[in-house]
Every structure is written in structure tokens, then in C-alpha cells.
Amino acid sequence: MITFDNVEKQYPDGTVAVDGLSLEVPTGTLTVFVGPSGCGKTTSLRMINRMVDPTGGRVLVNGEDVRTQDPRTLRRGMGYVIQHAGLFPHRTVVDNVATVPRLMGASRKQARATAMEVLGRVGLGEELARRYPAQLSGGQQQRVGVARALAADPPILLMDEPFSAVDPVVRKELQQELLRLQSVLAKTIVLVTHDIDEAITLGDRVAVLRPGGVLAQYATPEELLGDPADDFVAGFLGVDRGVRLLSFFSTTDLPLHTDRITTTGDVSGRAGDDRWLLVVDDEKRPLGWRDPQAPEALAPAGRGFVPGQDTLRGVLDASVLSPSGFAVAVDEGGRAIGVVSSEEVTAVIRSRHRRRADSQPAQGRP
Numbered sequence: 001m002i003t004f005d006n007v008e009k010q011y012p013d014g015t016v017a018v019d020g021l022s023l024e025v026p027t028g029t030l031t032v033f034v035g036p037s038g039c040g041k042t043t044s045l046r047m048i049n050r051m052v053d054p055t056g057g058r059v060l061v062n063g064e065d066v067r068t069q070d071p072r073t074l075r076r077g078m079g080y081v082i083q084h085a086g087l088f089p090h091r092t093v094v095d096n097v098a099t100v101p102r103l104m105g106a107s108r109k110q111a112r113a114t115a116m117e118v119l120g121r122v123g124l125g126e127e128l129a130r131r132y133p134a135q136l137s138g139g140q141q142q143r144v145g146v147a148r149a150l151a152a153d154p155p156i157l158l159m160d161e162p163f164s165a166v167d168p169v170v171r172k173e174l175q176q177e178l179l180r181l182q183s184v185l186a187k188t189i190v191l192v193t194h195d196i197d198e199a200i201t202l203g204d205r206v207a208v209l210r211p212g213g214v215l216a217q218y219a220t221p222e223e224l225l226g227d228p229a230d231d232f233v234a235g236f237l238g239v240d241r242g243v244r245l246l247s248f249f250s251t252t253d254l255p256l257h258t259d260r261i262t263t264t265g266d267v268s269g270r271a272g273d274d275r276w277l278l279v280v281d282d283e284k285r286p287l288g289w290r291d292p293q294a295p296e297a298l299a300p301a302g303r304g305f306v307p308g309q310d311t312l313r314g315v316l317d318a319s320v321l322s323p324s325g326f327a328v329a330v331d332e333g334g335r336a337i338g339v340v341s342s343e344e345v346t347a348v349i350r351s352r353h354r355r356r357a358d359s360q361p362a363q364g365r366p
């Protein structure tokens, strides 16, 4: 566990970068520090590994004040990933990563074996391992940066804008990869970003900082989106936070109807049915919607959703985009198991909101 206990940092020129920061990062979870430029995110992160020392308060790792620990020993237990990866340009990828186990006393051979293993974990194979950093794409370089941070298997990972320098598509890939790695490795991670979407995607908890280095709110992404502490946090989250909140709602208990599903063989027999009908093949795979006004051609069935796997955001999107106003639920094999209307989805959303309001009144505020 990492604890910030009323931490302050005033730089010698008088700038107050962090002001009275108190929060806990539980072991094995990922906390994101997010906020506008200059609000003290990097300063706060660097106080964990003593690249910066606080001018007030304490930072504790597993209950021990970091200032009582030798910085080099402390940093051995903490991987550090920065924007642009910070790789040694004249060393090959594998040697960049092997540097860390070498520093920890591993033999050259053992260090290289460890490096190859962690490179594999972040999706980089042998061929890329022999290249120099400049011969890799930005996204691949960031992966090497993550591999190097993981090479010593530290319990804590500090990440400062790790994905900011790559394009949006690669950035999403790297985010998903970090989540996949974290689901296996369960490190204690603190990640700094100025991108609220990245914070919502990655964080078990998100600390929103405001200018002047003051904590505005520390909460789970769901709590932030559903109950921002004030106008600053709400403004920082953006205009569509309601829709984004739906990503945290499950779809296991949506009302699904089967009476609108018909097969190609049966559809002609339902000519008198003046409703939209979903036509499926013999294996129940959706073929399209029969429009009662234009029964000759089928309208597209749209993207189906798998109850329990997809979120309510996806279901609402599918129902809004569907010509019939119904989203199609499918099993993992793509077979139709029912349909649900956009009106029913919104009714479920309203009841979830009521339940949320009843169960968790305004939490997570500093």
C-alpha cells in the first residue's frame, strides 16, 4: 500500500506543486493521477520513489516513510515508465531490458533470458529484441519501456504519461495490454495522465487533482462519473459522462423477448404481424429485421451484444442504431437469444440510477 499523508511540495522558487494530499493506493490496484497541466501529478508520483522529497507530510510504502529509505534500494522495488520510454539508444532492445536484472546482480545470460521473457509478455518477439530503439515504432518503444520496468518484477510500478507519445489507436492497444498484464501480475500501479478517458479506462481508482496541487476527488471511475464532487470534476469529465457511466452497468438482467424472432421459413406466415421482426437462419444467426412497412427486403440486424459480457453502453448504442429500435442479444456463438428495445434499456438505466443513489450516497470526496 502507498499512502500520501497530508503531503506538500513547495519548490524553492515558491511554487506550491502539491498541497495537503492525502490518499491511499491499495496493494495490487491501479490508481491514476489525472488533472490539467501543472496540477502536481508528476511531482506527486516522484515523491513515491524519492526523485522529489516532500516539504511537508509523509509518503509511506507499506507503512514505512520513504524518506527513511535509501533512494536506490527504494527504487529497486519500483519500476518506472516514462513518456518516450527513455531507452538507451546505443543498446539493443534486449540489452535495454537486461540492464535491470544485471543491476540486480543476475549473470549476463540470466539477465538476457529474463529480458526475453518479459519482452514476450508485452508482445515483442525475438526479431524485435535484436533491434535498436530507433528501429522500433513509438508504440513498440513504449512496450520496451514497460518490459524494462517489469524486468525486476517490482511490486510497484510508477508510470508517468506512459502512452502520451503514441497515436490514439496504438494508445488504446497499449492500454488494453496494460490491463491484461495487470490482471495477471496485480502490481501496485500509480499512473499519471492528463487524459480523463485513459484514467477512466485504466484506474481502479482515480485521483483528480486541480490547479494548485489540491485533490478534487479520489474515487472509482464509476463513482466519479456518477457523482462528481463539484463543477471542476464534472467539467473535467466532459459532457457525455452519463453515457460513459453506462460502461459500468452490466447486462445480465435485461428483459429479453423472443416473440419477435422468426426464421426465414416462418416469416411469410407472419405477414399479418405489424411489428418489426428479427429474421434468423436455421442456426439462429440474425439475418436482418423485417420492416412491417417494407417486408420485401431485410434491414440490417446490426451488432449483437452478449449479455453479461457487453455493457449497457453498448446495448443502448446498438438499440439506438438499430432500424427497429431493438438491440439483439446473442450467445457467444452469435445465435440470437432475444431482443430488447431502447425504451426498455432506458427504463433499466433509470432503475439502476435509483439503486446507485440508494446504495452509495456521495462517496470518495476528500
Ligand SMILES: Nc1ncnc2c1ncn2[C@@H]1O[C@H](COP(=O)(O)OP(=O)(O)OP(=O)(O)O)[C@@H](O)[C@H]1O
Pocket (backbone or CB within 6 Å): 011, 012, 013, 015, 016, 017, 035, 036, 037, 038, 039, 040, 041, 042, 043, 044, 194
Ligand atoms: N523543479 C521545479 N521547480 C519549480 N517549480 C516546479 C518544478 N517542477 C515542477 N514545478 C511546478 O510545479 C507545478 C506542478 O508541476 P508537475 O510537473 O508536478 O505538474 P503536472 O500536473 O505533472 O503537469 P503536466 O501535466 O504539465 O506534466 C507546476 O506549476 C510546475 O511548473
